Amino acid sequence: MGVWILAVAALVGAQAPVDPQDFLEKYGYLHQDHHIHNAVEVQLAVRDFQWLSRLPVTGQLDEDTLLQMAEPRCGVSDEGSQQLWAQRVHVIFTGKNRPQHRSKRSFTQVEKWYKRHLTYQIVNWPQHLSQGSVRLAVRAAFQLWSNVSGLVFQEAPGGPADIRLAFYEGEHNDGSSNAFDGPGGTLAHAFLPRRGEAHFDKAERWTLNGHKGHNLFIVTAHEIGHTLGLEHSPVRHALMSPYYRKLGRSLVLSWDDILAVQQLYGKPPGQRLVRLPGQVLHAVLQEWELIELQSRPEALGKPVYCQNVFDAITIDQNQSVLVFRGSVYWTVSAAGSVSSPMPLRQRWPELPSAIEAAAFSPLDLKWYFFKGKRIWRFTDRSLDPGFPKRSSDLGLPRHPDCAFYYAPLGHMVVFKGSRYSVLDLKTLRQVPYYPRQLTDWIGVPQGTNGALTHVDGRLYLFREQQFWRFDPVKVRVTREGQWAKDLSWTGCIPQSNRIL
Ligand SMILES: *[C@@H]1O[C@H](CO)[C@@H](O)[C@H](O)[C@H]1NC(C)=O
Ligand SMILES: *[C@@H]1O[C@H](CO)[C@@H](O)[C@H](O)[C@H]1NC(C)=O
Ligand SMILES: [Zn+2]
Ligand SMILES: [Zn+2]
Numbered sequence: 001m002g003v004w005i006l007a008v009a010a011l012v013g014a015q016a017p018v019d020p021q022d023f024l025e026k027y028g029y030l031h032q033d034h035h036i037h038n039a040v041e042v043q044l045a046v047r048d049f050q051w052l053s054r055l056p057v058t059g060q061l062d063e064d065t066l067l068q069m070a071e072p073r074c075g076v077s078d079e080g081s082q083q084l085w086a087q088r089v090h091v092i093f094t095g096k097n098r099p100q101h102r103s104k105r106s107f108t109q110v111e112k113w114y115k116r117h118l119t120y121q122i123v124n125w126p127q128h129l130s131q132g133s134v135r136l137a138v139r140a141a142f143q144l145w146s147n148v149s150g151l152v153f154q155e156a157p158g159g160p161a162d163i164r165l166a167f168y169e170g171e172h173n174d175g176s177s178n179a180f181d182g183p184g185g186t187l188a189h190a191f192l193p194r195r196g197e198a199h200f201d202k203a204e205r206w207t208l209n210g211h212k213g214h215n216l217f218i219v220t221a222h223e224i225g226h227t228l229g230l231e232h233s234p235v236r237h238a239l240m241s242p243y244y245r246k247l248g249r250s251l252v253l254s255w256d257d258i259l260a261v262q263q264l265y266g267k268p269p270g271q272r273l274v275r276l277p278g279q280v281l282h283a284v285l286q287e288w289e290l291i292e293l294q295s296r297p298e299a300l301g302k303p304v305y306c307q308n309v310f311d312a313i314t315i316d317q318n319q320s321v322l323v324f325r326g327s328v329y330w331t332v333s334a335a336g337s338v339s340s341p342m343p344l345r346q347r348w349p350e351l352p353s354a355i356e357a358a359a360f361s362p363l364d365l366k367w368y369f370f371k372g373k374r375i376w377r378f379t380d381r382s383l384d385p386g387f388p389k390r391s392s393d394l395g396l397p398r399h400p401d402c403a404f405y406y407a408p409l410g411h412m413v414v415f416k417g418s419r420y421s422v423l424d425l426k427t428l429r430q431v432p433y434y435p436r437q438l439t440d441w442i443g444v445p446q447g448t449n450g451a452l453t454h455v456d457g458r459l460y461l462f463r464e465q466q467f468w469r470f471d472p473v474k475v476r477v478t479r480e481g482q483w484a485k486d487l488s489w490t491g492c493i494p495q496s497n498r499i500l
Contacts, residue, residue: 018069020061024049026177027242028079052078052234052242072214072244074222074232075178075189081232088259111192112229112264113162117152121161126206128308128464129216132292133208138165140285141221144239145228147274148258150266162194163227165220167202174199187244188219190226198223205309205464208285209326209354212449213309215247217285230260247278286327286353293328293341303330303338306484306492309464312358312402313450317365321452321489327353332491334455350383351376357403357450359412364425368412373398395430396421404451404459408472418446443477444468454489 021037024030029045030037037045043059050057053068122138125131135155142153155161171179180186180201190198198220200206205213218239225240233240235256253275267273276284293304305323312324319334328341344351348367357370367378374388375396391398397416406413411431412423419435438446450462459470462483469479484492 018066020046020066020069023069026077028077048082049078052081052232054234054236068243070185072184072187073242074219074226074244075180075186076226076232076242078232078242081234084231084260085234085256088256088263091263092259111194113193116150116265117154118163119154119156119161120163120165121156121159123159123164123166126167126200126202126204126216128213129206129208130292130304130308133289134206134216136285136288136292137208137217138220140217140281140288141224144221144252144281145224145261147268148253149261149264149268151228151261161196163196163198163224165198165200165223167200169202172199187214188223190223192226192231193229196227198227207309208289209282212311212356214244217281218247218252219244221252225257225261228261229264230257233257233260247282249277249279251275251277252281290327290341290343302484302492302494303341305330306490310450310462312355312369313452313462314358314360314367314404315452315454316360317362319455321491322358322360323490324355324358330491332489336488336491338491347381348376348378348383350388357400357414359403359405359452361405361412361425362407363405363410366425368403370396370400370403370414389428394423394428396423397435401446402448402451402461404453406459406472407453407457415448415451441470441477442475444470460487 021030021035021042024042024045025032025035027049029049030041046061046065047057047059049055049069050059050065053065055064055068120138120142122134125134129137139155145151146153169180178189178199180199180203182201182203183205186201187204188198188200200216200219200223206216206219207213208216222239230240232242233254233256235241235254237250238254238256239252240257240260258273258275303323305325308325310323310325313321315321321332323330323332324344327344329344329347330341331339344353344355348369351369352371355369355371359368360366361368365379366384367376369376369378370391373391375391375394376388377384378387391400396414397419399416401415401417403412403414405411405425409422412425414421414423415438416435418438420438420441421435422431423429424431438444444461445463445468448461448463448468451459453459457472458478459472460483461468461470465482465484467481467483467487468477470476471478481487483490
């Protein structure tokens with residue numbers, strides 16, 4: 001049987017690096033006893049998986065089903081989710097709880113907490129997010145649940161605590177099937193009550209409001225659901241759906257999430273539910289992050305972006321470097337002094353937060369910003385008439401990796417994945433014969449998150465903590481390194497340690 005499954009997976013090729021049998025075993029659709037399954041078992045397992053994933057229920061391992069298996073998701077098994085959901089629906093129609101019929105788990109133990117006031121502790125921290133931001137994300141995630149149920153949460157920073165949250169890499173002492181798998185794939189997992197543990201893959205790029213990476217608030221909120229006793233939901237917009245989703249416009253909690261938590265812990269005092277749409281929560285998180293950033297004493301004289309990933313970077317006509325992240329930006333003057341974080345909307349009120357690329361152009365002395373499908377252009381602080389424009393109207397891709405003015409071409413260059421585009425700033429049209437392959441830029445990797453031409457005339461490209469220096473004369477990369485350690489003009493090397 002296993003051979004047949006592998007053959008199907010091979011058809012889909014590189015897009016589905018998941019072995020369907022391993023997947024169905026890992027997530028509770030097939031037993032793991034001896035790894036041998038007959039065709040009927042596999043078909044039933046595939047049907048159950050398709051049902052929970054809202055795919056057409058055919059029992060066939062078709063391409064869509066295999067692709068769905070490769071989506072980023074929660075590492076908790078889906079076993080039992082279907083029965084629990086059926087039970088929630090039953091309660092809606094009859095108003096009564098029915099005894100649980102759960103074949104594979106002992107039902108002597110009801111998986112919930114017997115108190116309403118719970119404490120939590122963040123045991124350790126991820127790499128690319130400050131402790132303050134992690135704390136905010138976690139606090140908001142607990143509030144999400146306390147705002148719709150009878151539960152109350154309180155942080156106990158020094159422990160002991162009922163619920164502990166921790167970041168781990170690879171195997172971390174809860175069995176090889178729970179080992180984390182690096183970026184993508186499994187993002188996190190948690191245990192049902194009353195173990196009170198939620199684990200997050202430390203290797204993920206966690207963010208609060210960036211377009212790139214996975215939103216820690218959403219993933220934490222989902223895992224907290226498990227620590228409270230909730231299992232996966234088949235409802236499309238449910239937070240407890242096993243698949244990762246972005247913080248979008250819709251409500252974060254669906255009726256199914258609320259029903260599930262209220263069946264265990266009741267309604268909030270005064271029956272007053274507070275449910276906010278994703279956009280509002282996004283704004284709340286940003287406001288908190290800004291306050292947190294502005295109130296923190298600068299750790300070891302370094303601005304907070306130095307140990308993080310930034311959204312975009314550029315350099316202005318005065319040789320000040322601007323670093324953008326979330327709703328703020330920093331400036332590093334030519335003399336090396338770093339500003340405090342300043343709100344983006346204070347200088348460019350029409351700009352959304354978490355932009356994806358930024359470029360000051362010395363040609364027309366204008367600022368260009370890119371996010372999603374749109375481009376903004378500013379003269380100093382004022383938005384130019386007719387902007388924002390759609391990237392597609394200018395012949396540019398959406399969600400660019402980075403953008404920079406490139407003097408040798410006399411145009412703006414935009415990188416996206418394996419290709420790059422060239423924009424004529426006078427006509428606002430893509431130059432003919434582009435886009436071309438990124439391999440023209442010898443030594444430059446894909447997926448850079450920022451680029452600028454420094455006063456030395458070389459192009460610097462950034463990806464996470466790394467940089468690549470591209471020499472326009474030799475037309476190749478001539479140096480690589482860690483920008484926060486090696487480039488003093490990033491503002492990350494304390495003045496006293498700088499070699500002049
Ligand atoms: C919870 O409700 C309070 C108001 O009662 C609100 O200020 C807060 O933003 C809400 N938090 C979440 C995460 O919904
Ligand atoms: C550059 O410096 C000049 C003089 O100090 C200042 O007036 C101008 O606003 C600066 N330009 C930018 C883009 O910051
Ligand atoms: Zn889950
Ligand atoms: Zn774990």
